[in-house]
Amino acid sequence: MEWAKSLIKKVEDTRQTRLTAPAPELSADESQALLEKYHPDYSGQTRSLCVGPNAGDDEFFPQELADMLESASILPADFQPTPDIETDVLILGGGGSAASAALALEGSGLTVHLATKLRLGDSNTVMAEGGIQSALGHDDSPRRHFADSFVGGHGANDSGLLKILCESGPNEIQRLTELGCLFDRTEDGRFRLRLGGGASLPRVLACRDYTGLEIMRVLRDAVRLTSVTLLEESPALELLDDGEGNVSGAVLWDRKNNKTVCVSARAVLLATGGAGQLRLQGFGTSNHIGATADGLTLAYRQNCRLVHANSFQYHPSGACYPPALAGRLVTEAIRSLGAQVVNREGRHFVSEMTFRDVLSSAIIREVKEGRGVETPTGSSGVWLDTPLIDIKHGPGALRQQFPGLFHRWEPFGIDPSKLPILIFPTLHYQNGGIRINEFCQTDAPGLWASGEATGGVHGTNRLMGNSLLDVVAFGRRAGEHIRDHLPSRKPITTNNADRFRSELNIKRSNAVKGPLLFPKAMNVNINIGD
């Protein structure tokens, strides 16, 4: 960080004054103006759709996502599905939601297959750092949790889904603990609750800055002890239907043997996660490599309507330097403990505990207006004044609570307890997704969806800690509903996919192949054998 010496001095020089000064708050109108001017969702690099259930709406989608939604099947046009596997329930996805659903189905007597593109656990869940929200604090309630999340989501949330989310918080924490998750506790043995951005009370439970890892490794361990059959390294290429609109299976790509596998299932659950690896507008991402909007792409071909699928969360604190860490997450919990966001001039320009979309917009404004810090590689960001944590909470506090931060930064010779780190918003979360009802049913009978792949519960901006709760609560809910309402077995055809293909041929001749499956940077050759 030798190049930044004089700039860091400005941060150090203003630290003492900033320490006691109140955080600069924005009014609702100022926040809205910031969003409209600087938030990437408003950048105009969008287009409307001309094929499928969201065609003709006055909604505009990021181009990269629109191209996937209107993509052509990877399967050959004359593909004839014959069942290689017959199962009761097929779960697509390998993250927290898929695993929670699998656990909910254990003991039901049903056969369950879980197919995932990577390995079980390789997901955005495992990368979540800051925590999981649940109304467990003094004076807190699921209503307060609801009110915070509804305001944070700009009132665009599906209030029925959000009520379920908030009410399920305490029970889900109880379940996770019974399953084997260790959350941080205070000295008197109670759960330690952190304040999340946009929350009115401390409500975030954590396991240091490895909360998602803790939840995912426990869920995975538990799933491996069930009778669920795992099909790893097997991305779904297409959903299958019975010719009458019911989803009845899926075509997988068994990558180890390079062949397609057709699964006939009485129920299919899409728990395929988000889309950060589409790298909208060239942004970095905090997402795992599988986050390529596969579930949205496949469900859309089955006539499933998408809600707020044009709304993305750019997490305010993505790493901006060193370049090898670009886009990786710096948890919000560090801000919640008092690390301020500071511009090139050493000014604390906005409260770091405002809503994520507002804070990201404020950071982008600073950079666009020349008050950001330009790094030797050309990228720009603002400071996150991490040394404040030890000043406020005692020497060693940063390292004790955020070991992951040190594990990532120290190899580059940066000690975040001594030096501030550079951040810039990173593509973090797909706020919207597939429309579901309160039982996680999609518009297509036979197809359920849960977790980040779905839309509605978070409105157009999600609060910290609500996604880990979402994946466990709705994953389990989907599993339980499937268990109790299992459809009969139906034939498998590519009828819906074929119809979508014909419509594409008429209206969008230049369609790319989809789903993307892997980030472009990986240069994966998708050439499937028989």
Add this chain to the structure above:
Amino acid sequence: MQVDSGITLVHAIWSAGRSEEILTGCDGGVCGACTVSIQLKEKPGKTIIDLACCRLVEEGMTVFPYPVPPVPPVQPSSEPSADTLRKAYPTLDRCTKCDACTTVCPMGIPVMESIKRMQAGALEEVAEDYTTCIHCGQCRAICEDRVQPHTMGMWVRRSLAIKSSAETTVPVDEDASRAEQEWAYLLSGDRKTQLQHCQQFRQTGKVGI
């Protein structure tokens, strides 16, 4: 392989068009998929185990992908102790204290010391040791005595959590009529009214102004 400097091994392998050769999951240091064995130019005899997504490329380094497949876990216990751990994992006492497991851990966990703590029943400390474990499996793969440090670490953590869950119950909702009244307030009216009510309620925790 010729690649740009300043990038991680994973990105280097991708950019060379060889992504099939490296198992990758999160590309963020927490999933444990992309473990590799590395030899540096200046120390050719010494093998380093690291995560390809966290390690930068260096001139002249030799890299071999070294993923470790998982093994089936053992059901955790609600009565964790050195004895119940021994029952679950009978190889615990085969450890010869060679310390190879500590050397290969990409997360810097004091693995062998933690095995000693397992043998002594200091399970709270064991749980702390494995807080950052990503279950890449390297400590298990290198152990010639078939000790399974990371799966035992998981067993200890899960078992302790299960035990604690029996001792602390999460408080469940209080006053049902108050809850009902608050929900009615937050959910009534059009979206604009709901938003106003939520804004008001989150500030005071009370219904109405």
